[in-house]
Amino acid sequence: MGERPYVLLSCGMSLDGYLDDASDERLLLSNDADFDRVDGERAGCDAILVGARTVRKDNPRLLVRSPARRRARAQRGLPPSPVKVTVTGGAQLDPCASFFATGEAEKIVYCASGAVALARERLGLVATIVDGGEPVDLRRMVEDLHRRGVCRLMVEGGGTVHTQFLLEGLADELHLVVAPFFVGDSRARRFVDDGAFPWHAGRRARLADVRQIGDVVLLRYALSARFGED
Numbered sequence: 001m002g003e004r005p006y007v008l009l010s011c012g013m014s015l016d017g018y019l020d021d022a023s024d025e026r027l028l029l030s031n032d033a034d035f036d037r038v039d040g041e042r043a044g045c046d047a048i049l050v051g052a053r054t055v056r057k058d059n060p061r062l063l064v065r066s067p068a069r070r071r072a073r074a075q076r077g078l079p080p081s082p083v084k085v086t087v088t089g090g091a092q093l094d095p096c097a098s099f100f101a102t103g104e105a106e107k108i109v110y111c112a113s114g115a116v117a118l119a120r121e122r123l124g125l126v127a128t129i130v131d132g133g134e135p136v137d138l139r140r141m142v143e144d145l146h147r148r149g150v151c152r153l154m155v156e157g158g159g160t161v162h163t164q165f166l167l168e169g170l171a172d173e174l175h176l177v178v179a180p181f182f183v184g185d186s187r188a189r190r191f192v193d194d195g196a197f198p199w200h201a202g203r204r205a206r207l208a209d210v211r212q213i214g215d216v217v218l219l220r221y222a223l224s225a226r227f228g229e230d
Contacts, residue, residue: 002143005046005153006229009162009174010038012216013191018183019159026058029179031214036066041175043069045082045154047108047145050099051161052088061098062156079105083150087136087161088112091119100126108148110141138164163192166199172229174205174221177213199223 012029013019020027030038042048043064050060063081064070070080081103086093089112093099100107100123110132111119119129132141145153155165165171176191199205208227209220222228 003146004139004142004170005146005150006226007142007153007155007165007171007173008041008045009155009165009171009223010041011157011162011175011191012177012179014179014181014183016182016184017190018185018188019157019191020057020189021183022185022187027183030177030216034177034213034216034218037213037218039065039069041154042082043073045152046150047083047085047152048154048156049085049087049161050156051158052086052090052093053160054156054158055086055093055097055099057158059098060156061102063103079103081105082154083108083148085110085145085153087132087138087141088119089115089135091115091122093119093123095123095126108145110136110144112136138168138170142170159189159192163195166192166197166223167195169198169224172222172224172226174219174223176219176221178217178219180215 014029048062054060062084064073073080083105084099084103084107086099087110091111107127108130109119109123109127110130113131113134116129116131123129130144142153155161206222207219208222211218
C-alpha cells in the first residue's frame with residue numbers, strides 16, 4: 001500500500017444519530033463556538049473532502065472563515081483555504097455550486113471511470129478531474145492525494161463517505177459532535193450505513209477526549225496507531 005494522508009473524519013449528529021432531517025433545508029446541529037472549532041481544524045488541513053450528495057444538498061463553501069487563520073496560512077505559503085475534494089459516481093454536479101465557485105485553492109473531483117468524460121465536459125473548467133476507478137477506489141484516491149502533497153485530509157461527510165472511510169480502515173481520527181435534540185424521522189440520513197466496521201463490541205474504538213462546547217459535546221476517537229500525528 002502506498003502512503004496516504006492522515007485522515008480526520010468530522011461529523012455532527014442528533015441524539016438519535018442523524019446527520020440531517022428529511023426536509024430540503026440544512027439542519028444546523030452545532031453552535032457558533034463549535035463552528036469556530038471546525039474552522040480551526042480546517043485551517044490545519046491540506047484538503048477537505050465531501051461527497052457529491054453533500055455538494056448538491058448543502059452547497060458548502062468549505063472555506064477557512066477566520067481572517068486570522070487565513071492570514072496565518074498565507075504566511076506559511078499556503079492558499080487561504082485548503083484544497084477542496086469531492087468524489088462522485090455520475091458527475092451530476094453543478095459547476096456553479098459554491099464548492100467550485102468560491103475559494104482560491106484547487107478543486108479536485110474523483111470520478112468513476114464511466115463518467116470521466118462527462119465530468120471533464122461539465123466540470124473541467126472549474127476543477128481537476130481524476131479517474132478514480134469503477135467504482136471510485138478510496139484507497140487509490142487517498143494515495144493520489146498524498147502524491148499531490150496532501151498530508152492531512154479532513155472528511156466532512158456525508159454519511160456514505162464516512163461509512164466508506166470507516167469500513168476500509170482509512171480513518172485515523174473521528175470528531176463526533178452530538179447535538180442536544182432528536183430528529184426522529186427514519187427518512188433522514190444517519191451517520192453511517194450498515195457494514196462490518198473494524199470497531200465493534202469485541203474491538204472498541206478508543207475515546208481520546210470529551211469536551212463540552214456550549215450545548216453540544218465533542219467526542220474525539222482514536223481510530224489508528226497514527227492518532228495525534230501532526
